[in-house]
Amino acid sequence: MTAKELFYFNLCGPDLDKSKVFYKKVLGWEIGGGSMGGHVNNTTTPCGIGPKSVKPEVYFCTDNLDAAIAVVEQNGGKVLSRSVFEGIGPAASCQDNQGTHFALQEPATEEMKKHAANVKKGCRHGDLFFFSLPVAEEEKARAFYGAVLGWEFGVKGKEGGLGIQNLKGPDGGLGIGREGDIPSFWFRVDDVVKTVDLVKESGGTAGEVFDAPEGTMCEVTDDQGVKIGLAQPAPGY
Template sequence: MELFYFVLPAPNVEKSKAFFTKVFGWKGYGGGQGGHVDCTNTPCGLGGDVNEVYFTTLDLPKTLEKVLAHGGTIVKETENFVGKAAHCQDNQGVHLWFQEPSADPHIREHALNPKRGSANGDLFFFSMPAPEEAKALDFYGGVMGWTFDEKKAKGGMGVQNTVGPSGGLSVGNAKSQYPSLWFRVDSAEETLRLVKEAGGKGEIFEAPEGIMSQCEDDQGVEFGIVQPAPGY
């Protein structure tokens, strides 16, 4: 099951647009709330209060049956021009959405042929909190059909069988009920300079995946940046 869309919180959408335009060069804002970004390989938006991730399903009722069978809950269901969607929580209370795309050709093309971002400002990685490893493997394996690599330092487990944006589990992370989002950049040092110039903050560190920083924007919204190491 692939990532369809994601949303970064934006207490003030206009401030968020100015910040991410400066930091990532995002442009083309639109949509009903004015925060849709259409210049990234994985379409995304700015708005709301928390990180949101939407995963593609071609049969929403069947997916929701699996959510319940694996200990998750359904918070609400919605429908608009994009299609039918459902806000759920997994079997440990982590929030996620499922999106069944409408018949619109552009929307279905994106849903059926997701792209893995390779440009500055594209999504690099999404991480789902997983307080208990066994429960997370049962839910995400059973509902999403995901398979995982071996657990790495800090409890990271990457999804092996996606063709769109990369993702994984943050095993042992009980601090959040929402996914974290990390963005690919050409230069972590230069991007962090722009973050700070725009009123945000962060500090550089190195990991096997590359040179990274967990940042905050000028409204306190958390996000990560990664200058990928060779092979990533």
């Protein structure tokens, strides 16, 4: 089974105008367009900020939404809602067999199908570096995401991370034992210390800068309470 790749992701932003100012300064995002006016126009992996979003969302490609939904339900997951995005195609918001949120997207237009078939990893300031889905139990998560999304996993890291091994696009993984039911996102930055300063200047807060095998990193919170991660990648990442 071919691994289903990340197609699109959404951050929540209660006040879209504030989000535009914050993420322009911190990550260099140019935000505007889309059905809610929050599409980011200059990232390698398409993304957006939903002014009415309650929770962040990650959409993974599928070439047959009905068939994918059947596999979700057969493996203990749930479909919370279905919708059709104009110019993109039908989608479904789901929960896995442990309550974690994710979504499926069937690209319906030739342009969207081309995008889905040619996913790329971003390498610029502001691009997505890594996404993570929190799950409680490792074996249940391995079985579910292997069946539903075709993901293959490596050995669990000492911090509980379980990396997905067969993605062509942005790297991702599962956070074993992590609290919550929504995805977390880490973004590439050219200089993590300088970017943390920009976060604080823009009304956000930041944790401690730390070093990891993947690079120099820091968890931050924007000026509306949305948490993201910053990563200055190590060579090879």
